[in-house]
Amino acid sequence: MTDKEPLFSAKNMKLLREPLGASNPITVQVLGICSALAITVKLEPSIVLAISVLVVMAVSNVVISLMRKIIPPRIRIIVQLVVIATMVILVDEVLQAYAYDVSKQLSVFVGLIITNCIIMGRLEAFALANKPWPAFLDGVGNAFGYGMILILVAFFRELLGSGTLLDIQIIPKAIYEMGYVNNGLMVLPPMALIVVGIFIWIQRSRNKDLIEQK
Amino acid sequence: MRNFSNTYIFIFSAVMVIIVAVLLSFVAMQLKPLQDMNKEIERMGDILGSVGKAEDASEVKDKKAYINEEFDKYITSTYVIDFDGNIVERDAFEVTLNIKVQTDKPVEERVFPIFVFTGSEGETKYIVPLRGKGLWGPIWGYVAFNPDMNSIYGAVYDHAKETPGLGSEINADFFEHAFRGRKIFNEAGEFVSVEVVKGGTSDDNLYGVDAISGGTITSKALEDMLMDNFQGYVKHFKEKAETN
Numbered sequence: 001m002t003d004k005e006p007l008f009s010a011k012n013m014k015l016l017r018e019p020l021g022a023s024n025p026i027t028v029q030v031l032g033i034c035s036a037l038a039i040t041v042k043l044e045p046s047i048v049l050a051i052s053v054l055v056v057m058a059v060s061n062v063v064i065s066l067m068r069k070i071i072p073p074r075i076r077i078i079v080q081l082v083v084i085a086t087m088v089i090l091v092d093e094v095l096q097a098y099a100y101d102v103s104k105q106l107s108v109f110v111g112l113i114i115t116n117c118i119i120m121g122r123l124e125a126f127a128l129a130n131k132p133w134p135a136f137l138d139g140v141g142n143a144f145g146y147g148m149i150l151i152l153v154a155f156f157r158e159l160l161g162s163g164t165l166l167d168i169q170i171i172p173k174a175i176y177e178m179g180y181v182n183n184g185l186m187v188l189p190p191m192a193l194i195v196v197g198i199f200i201w202i203q204r205s206r207n208k209d210l211i212e213q214k
Numbered sequence: 215m216r217n218f219s220n221t222y223i224f225i226f227s228a229v230m231v232i233i234v235a236v237l238l239s240f241v242a243m244q245l246k247p248l249q250d251m252n253k254e255i256e257r258m259g260d261i262l263g264s265v266g267k268a269e270d271a272s273e274v275k276d277k278k279a280y281i282n283e284e285f286d287k288y289i290t291s292t293y294v295i296d297f298d299g300n301i302v303e304r305d306a307f308e309v310t311l312n313i314k315v316q317t318d319k320p321v322e323e324r325v326f327p328i329f330v331f332t333g334s335e336g337e338t339k340y341i342v343p344l345r346g347k348g349l350w351g352p353i354w355g356y357v358a359f360n361p362d363m364n365s366i367y368g369a370v371y372d373h374a375k376e377t378p379g380l381g382s383e384i385n386a387d388f389f390e391h392a393f394r395g396r397k398i399f400n401e402a403g404e405f406v407s408v409e410v411v412k413g414g415t416s417d418d419n420l421y422g423v424d425a426i427s428g429g430t431i432t433s434k435a436l437e438d439m440l441m442d443n444f445q446g447y448v449k450h451f452k453e454k455a456e457t458n
């Protein structure tokens with residue numbers, strides 16, 4: 001333990017990279033689907049939720065990792081919940097003060113970050129057994145993996161469903177005049193599931209390791 | 215894995231809870247003024263929304279200044295009445311901000327704010343704030359009346375935590391627009407409020423609108439809210455209708 005590991009060693013970078021692809025929380029582990037379906041109608045709330053999750057996940061991972069030696073194992077789940085809940089309330093308060101409209105759109109889903117299985121899963125599986133820096137990277141990596149899918153789904157849903165991105169009209173009027181119609185189905189929750197399904201399909205067809213053996 | 219004694223666990227939990235409590239109260243106190251201001255701006259925006267103004271506020275850069283300006287421009291006077299229709303010396307906006315204090319009291323003891331809107335062509339609308347209990351949390355709204363003090367000119371509703379996609383639809387345009395032209399007094403001049411009809415009603419029904427499919431409890435709660443809040447204005451509206 002004397003020789004110091006470099007901050008961005010291969011092992012640490014893996015923590016950051018893996019959740020983006022081969023162990024993506026949404027498309028591979030199928031966690032955190034609920035919020036991914038609910039708030040991806042528009043790009044803006046998706047980005048805000050992704051950032052919120054990033055903050056909550058990174059900070060609570062570090063906090064739990066710092067406390068890992070003093071947390072009594074018998075109440076560790078409670079401690080994890082308290083840390084996550086505290087972070088979520090902080091994020092919620094800040095959003096209400098500085099991004100009121102978005103916080104209204106996200107409504108219950110900010111609060112529901114508490115129950116986002118990805119966060120607790122990472123705390124339990126990683127932060128409790130690792131040093132703060134790797135725990136931080138793991139949190140950031142997983143939050144990016146989650147946020148990336150969220151934003152991609154929202155991108156397609158807002159573009160095809162409303163013809164806008166970040167509420168700015170993207171599809172020109174001329175195309176509407178030629179008879180193009182926004183796909184109303186895209187703004188309904190089931191389409192989020194289908195879009196996520198298509199992502200999973202694409203990912204698995206390119207990375208055969210992810211396909212379960214019969 | 216180390217073994218921790220029960221005493222340690224108790225002390226650990228207590229210390230953790232105290233730290234968290236201090237941290238959260240501190241942040242909440244720091245951010246309160248900003249949050250309150252956001253809420254005031256939202257109320258003003260909703261009041262204007264009930265008469266179809268300031269609906270493009272989200273596209274304006276400085277939303278606060280814009281809403282403040284529009285509010286000062288269009289809301290030409292405000293007053294507060296009691297159950298008997300007498301004017302009370304209160305600030306209507308202040309009462310609206312704390313409307314829960316009023317709706318928690320029996321209707322005879324409440325005071326009722328009214329916002330008078332004067333449009334660019336001199337038309338006048340009377341806006342009243344509402345508050346009630348939804349399925350999971352509070353619901354509220356603002357209804358604008360035409361000068362006959364009977365037919366509804368426009369309405370906005372909102373909610374804190376109604377079921378997304380079901381009860382939450384009370385703030386959707388299709389539901390709010392259905393209230394336009396509905397009346398709260400029947401032909402005999404009796405107060406009937408507006409009914410929210412499960413299973414649907416026709417456009418000819420002047421005293422009812424379609425309920426929201428899958429949102430029956432919220433719809434009923436909204437109907438109760440209309441009844442509960444409007445009844446305090448009945449006396450004043452009848453007097454006002456004669457003088458207008």
